[in-house]
Amino acid sequence: MAERPSRLLHDWLQRQLPEAGFDWLAGQLEALQQDPSDRKLHIALGMIPRRLGKDDLALSEADLRAAEAARPGWDPRGWSVDEAARILALLAAAGANTGFAERFTELCSSAEVGEAIALYRGLPLYPDPGALEAQAAEGLRTNMRAVFEAVAHGNPFPRERFDEDRWNQMVLKALFIGSALHPIQGLDQRANPALAAILIDYAHERWAAGRPVSPELWRCVGPFAVASLLPDLERALGSEDETERRAAALALAASPASEARTLLAGAGALSAEIESGALTWERLATQA
Amino acid sequence: MMFIDPHTHMISRTTDDYEAMAAAGVVAVIEPAFWIGQPRTNVGSYIDYLSHIVGFERFRAGQFGIRHYCTIGLNSKEANNEALAEEVMEILPRFALKEGVVAIGEIGYDEQSELEDKYFRLQLELAKELDLPVMIHTPHRDKKRGTSRSMDVCEEHGLPPSKVVIDHNNEETVRETLDRGFWAAFSIYPSTKMGNARMVEILRQYGAERIIVDSACDWGISEPLGVAKTAKLALERGIPEAQVRLACYQNALDAYGQSGQIKEDDWLNPPAIDQRTLYEGNSILRGGREPKIEETKIRRSMDELIIE
Numbered sequence: 001m002a003e004r005p006s007r008l009l010h011d012w013l014q015r016q017l018p019e020a021g022f023d024w025l026a027g028q029l030e031a032l033q034q035d036p037s038d039r040k041l042h043i044a045l046g047m048i049p050r051r052l053g054k055d056d057l058a059l060s061e062a063d064l065r066a067a068e069a070a071r072p073g074w075d076p077r078g079w080s081v082d083e084a085a086r087i088l089a090l091l092a093a094a095g096a097n098t099g100f101a102e103r104f105t106e107l108c109s110s111a112e113v114g115e116a117i118a119l120y121r122g123l124p125l126y127p128d129p130g131a132l133e134a135q136a137a138e139g140l141r142t143n144m145r146a147v148f149e150a151v152a153h154g155n156p157f158p159r160e161r162f163d164e165d166r167w168n169q170m171v172l173k174a175l176f177i178g179s180a181l182h183p184i185q186g187l188d189q190r191a192n193p194a195l196a197a198i199l200i201d202y203a204h205e206r207w208a209a210g211r212p213v214s215p216e217l218w219r220c221v222g223p224f225a226v227a228s229l230l231p232d233l234e235r236a237l238g239s240e241d242e243t244e245r246r247a248a249a250l251a252l253a254a255s256p257a258s259e260a261r262t263l264l265a266g267a268g269a270l271s272a273e274i275e276s277g278a279l280t281w282e283r284l285a286t287q288a
Numbered sequence: 289m290m291f292i293d294p295h296t297h298m299i300s301r302t303t304d305d306y307e308a309m310a311a312a313g314v315v316a317v318i319e320p321a322f323w324i325g326q327p328r329t330n331v332g333s334y335i336d337y338l339s340h341i342v343g344f345e346r347f348r349a350g351q352f353g354i355r356h357y358c359t360i361g362l363n364s365k366e367a368n369n370e371a372l373a374e375e376v377m378e379i380l381p382r383f384a385l386k387e388g389v390v391a392i393g394e395i396g397y398d399e400q401s402e403l404e405d406k407y408f409r410l411q412l413e414l415a416k417e418l419d420l421p422v423m424i425h426t427p428h429r430d431k432k433r434g435t436s437r438s439m440d441v442c443e444e445h446g447l448p449p450s451k452v453v454i455d456h457n458n459e460e461t462v463r464e465t466l467d468r469g470f471w472a473a474f475s476i477y478p479s480t481k482m483g484n485a486r487m488v489e490i491l492r493q494y495g496a497e498r499i500i501v502d503s504a505c506d507w508g509i510s511e512p513l514g515v516a517k518t519a520k521l522a523l524e525r526g527i528p529e530a531q532v533r534l535a536c537y538q539n540a541l542d543a544y545g546q547s548g549q550i551k552e553d554d555w556l557n558p559p560a561i562d563q564r565t566l567y568e569g570n571s572i573l574r575g576g577r578e579p580k581i582e583e584t585k586i587r588r589s590m591d592e593l594i595i596e
Contacts, residue, residue: 039381046385050548054559080561110335112342112386113566144347146565 073156159186393423
């Protein structure tokens with residue numbers, strides 16, 4: 001049987017932290033379960049990085065599998081010790097507390113940067129997720145890229161909760177602030193024609209300004225690249241930038257338009273690389 | 289040479305200032321909570337202000353390779369609005385333990401009114417409870433008596449002078465501040481506070497032990513390069529480098545380092561999580577131990593005509 005996420009967080013921290021640090025945390029968690037007052041929670045959240053430090057959380061492949069089993073989509077890669085402990089404290093204080101969404105909103109509104117990142121990274125683990133959507137969207141409105149990415153990257157919450165408009169805004173903003181698309185969960189599953197149209201407009205705007213277009217943009221365009229959009233892909237296919245050419249080829253391969261096959265065939269080697277699986281969006285994104 | 293400017297109101301400054309400070313060698317700044325030039329009318333705007341200096345401003349500084357810290361407190365001017373002050377006192381504990389908060393401050397006297405005295409004392413008690421250093425704003429008017437009184441009150445409340453920075457000193461206040469064992473900070477602020485040539489003479493006369501140089505740059509005509517320019521002038525005028533380093537870097541680190549919230553490693557060897565998130569890989573540490581500041585183009589010139 002899969003462990004509960006809070007149990008996993010607890011075990012990972014116990015394994016990694018010095019005994020004195022973990023004992024302190026365990027005491028705080030117990031106190032929060034008994035008296036989840038704002039004051040206790042504020043102090044615990046403030047003290048956690050001071051007491052426990054900010055090392056990266058050391059996770060094995062088995063830990064990541066356990067996370068996935070405990071909560072599908074939960075991806076704690078890149079979490080730090082203080083983030084994990086802060087989320088655990090929040091869960092401990094949540095207990096039978098029915099006002100979790102109000103408390104979450106209040107905490108987010110006065111959070112320092114590291115705290116905000118922890119709060120948003122914990123989104124998949126909190127009770128009453130439906131009530132958290134508005135604050136998650138608020139996290140996307142920030143100008144702090146790392147906070148935006150705490151919502152958008154490696155987090156199943158957006159794919160599960162955001163409607164199409166919010167989803168599309170998130171993807172577009174990621175491109176706008178120079179954030180990668182491939183860490184967004186559900187990027188292919190939630191691609192849609194409206195998003196493809198928005199992204200094409202955005203590409204035109206960038207070209208008009210003489211600014212580069214992220215190759216990842218074409219990933220969300222490809223499946224909806226009908227004949228009228230092919231000239232744009234053709235342009236990208238002729239780019240001086242190799243990554244952009246490769247992205248255009250991948251988008252053409254996903255296009256439903258028959259003319260896309262002809263264009264792709266003209267790209268020669270790239271077509272063969274896609275056939276063989278040597279060229280994929282993931283590889284393109286991580287090599288670029 | 290690396291510098292710390294331990295008194296800056298960056299919330300009022302532009303990106304040009306951040307660029308110029310980074311290029312001049314400033315690696316860290318401390319932003320004391322203060323008034324904003326216009327009185328606040330309710331606690332909500334105080335909450336937003338404090339959230340801003342622990343949040344977005346810290347992030348913004350990181351984009352220029354500068355580490356940002358702050359102090360939390362109710363300033364003396366707004367202590368005179370009792371209804372507001374009461375509500376602000378309620379929310380201070382919520383902010384005083386945020387990451388990067390290195391002191392309670394800047395607190396103290398403006399007109400030396402009864403209400404100012406009341407909230408000054410309450411905040412000294414808060415600093416003791418939370419084991420945080422204190423940054424004292426000394427009054428601009430009736431300064432000498434106000435400075436003495438600030439130190440009297442700190443002693444009365446049992447704060448060790450080693451945990452209290454007395455700011456905005458001048459030639460008239462420095463001897464008493466040092467003799468009583470407090471840190472003596474000087475704000476290099478044109479026209480109203482210290483000039484840097486005068487500052488150099490103070491270093492020559494008193495040495496650099498427990499002396500701290502800051503700019504106090506804010507929304508007025510002020511100089512974000514105050515610390516860097518003072519350091520350069522002091523070196524040119526024969527002050528030993530070790531003393532310049534104490535006054536423009538090390539003493540601030542030692543005084544506010546007592547909070548446990550500011551460490552040299554923050555800029556020389558930051559935690560991986562902060563590298564990835566807060567600073568987006570924008571570390572000032574590139575190779576060697578001393579930071580290498582990239583050449584930045586100062587844009588505020590009509591000769592730099594192209595805007596891309």
